[in-house]
Amino acid sequence: MDYRRLGRSGLQVPVLSFGTGTFAGKGPLFEHWGQTRGDEADRLIDICLEAGVTLFDSADVYSDGDAETAFGAAIRGRRNRLMISTKLGLPMGEGPNEAGTSRHRILAGTDDALRRLGTDHIDILQLHAFDAGTPVEETLQALDMVVRSGKVRYVGVSNYSGWQLMKGLAVADRYGYPRFVANQVYYSLVGRDYEWELMPLGAEEGVGALVWSPLGWGRLTGAVRRGRPLPDGSRLHDTADLGPPVDEERLYSIVDVLDQISAETGRSIPQIAINWLTTRPTVSSVILGARNERQLRDNLGAIGWALSEDQKARLDAASVTPAPYPYFPYRRQAGAARLNPPMV
Template identity: 65%
Template sequence: MEQRLLGRSGLRVPALGFGAGTFGGQGPLFSAWGQTDVQGARRLIDICLEAGVNLFDTADVYSAGASEEILGAALEGRRHAALISTKVTLRTGDGPNDAGWSRHHLTEATHAALRRLKTDHIDILQLHAFDAHTPVEQMLRTLDELVRAGKVRAIGASNFAGWQLMKALAAADRLGTERFVANQTYYSLIGRDYEWELMPLGLDQGVGALVWSPLGWGRLTGKIRRGAPLPAGSRLHETAGFAPPVGEERLYRVVDALLQVAEESGRTVPQVAINWLLQRPTVASVLIGARDEAQLRQNLGAVGWNLTPAQVATLDAASAVTPPYPHYPYWNGQFTELAPPAVPLALG
């Protein structure tokens, strides 16, 4: 398994990580994702570690904490072989301080995650959302204290807008505290908004992307086809209301291109979609999920090979969208001579 640097942290992560959102199966969203118990989790983790996938991602809100508990139990006796990433910030209870990134909640949420994970440290702690009610300085000092105490090794953000992430990075530089090195972000062939602002920011500031939902919330599994009804077993029946919208014609255009490239390369549609992501700038690790061994082994087949430039161009063209102002002048080449050389101007 290829190992990649996570931003400017010096920490190396596998090109594929495992998303433990399928562990637990509690609540309307997560029960649709999967209902893996401890025994099943141990088997999936066995397969991951054998393949060199040692990054496991979860969050305190996944199945109301059950995902963390199952991951911690499944890693007992081999915690040293794994990198654990988890997320805090979203509401976990009915109390007034059970959400956000105040010193109180960040400290309590981190300690609770440590207990559920049965570990003395979290390798990558990420804030699950931006908190507009708490000063970034308070948040950064709290995270810095957790790092200095040895309870957290690296920090990151998730679901931040570009200005929110840059505000936190600038404040960290001003204060001399730990800065974000990871950005856990939605990115797929049918969700390329990450490229407009967050990708150039990541290149400029040394923030690596941990990609979630690389198959577009289950739309790029190969089971959805033009002119065919949604398969009976698709989890989109339960999760479509949570998924970012995508136009039907664009979806089918991307699916048609994926089917073409999959046939040319002898790979599956999910493998092609994930491999395309692995060739994008700033991507440190793509988080794959699986409800069973067969699904996991298929997703693991996305590495060890590369799409050809012509195949990448086919997928780029099928998935391309014109970004909104002020991004589009950079994408159509109007401001080429003014852009930093590290920032890609035409990613498709």
């Protein structure tokens, strides 16, 4: 397993990590993701640890906290062998203080997560969404409190825009609060919006990407094909409208290239899609989501080999999208790279 620094921190994380969104399976979204717990959860964690996957990601909203509880039970007795990443900030109830990133919410939410996980510290705590109603200074001060207390070791964000992340970094620098070193982002061959603003920001400011949904909300498994209905049992029947939007014709063009490269390499379509992500700038770790041992073992096969430059170029060409404003004007002008050299 290859290890990389998480942004500009000293923490080394595996290039592949494991997401526990499939644990417990409670609620209108997560019941379709998976219902892993007990012996099955133990087995998946065993496989991860054997492969060198030592970072596990969760969130308080996953199955209303039950995913953290199921994960905490599964790692009992081996906490020192792994790192825990979790998130808070999205609504956990109807109460006025059960959502957001206020001091009250962060302090209470951290203690609740520690209790569910059965641990005394969280390695990476991420804010799950930007809270426009709470001063950034209050949020960063609360994160400073949980870091100084030893309950949290590193902090990050998820689903932030560029200006929101940059404002947080500026406040942290101004007052000496812990800087965000992780940005958990949606990024895949069918969703490359991360590249326009958040990727160069991460490179400049030392914020590493933890990639969620690397298979495009389940669309890059090889099961979704041009001219065919969704296969029976696909979770897309129930969750497609809840995830990132995808242009279907572009998806099919990407799958065509993935098919070609699969034939050339003998690798599965998910393995190729995940491997491509591991080569991208600022990516510290790609979070795998697997409902069973077969899926997990296949995804773990995404590393230990390399795509050729030609294969990467073909994937890039099939998946590229037009640059949005304000990026497209200078991308089209001769000599534009003198001012803004492209990262990818």
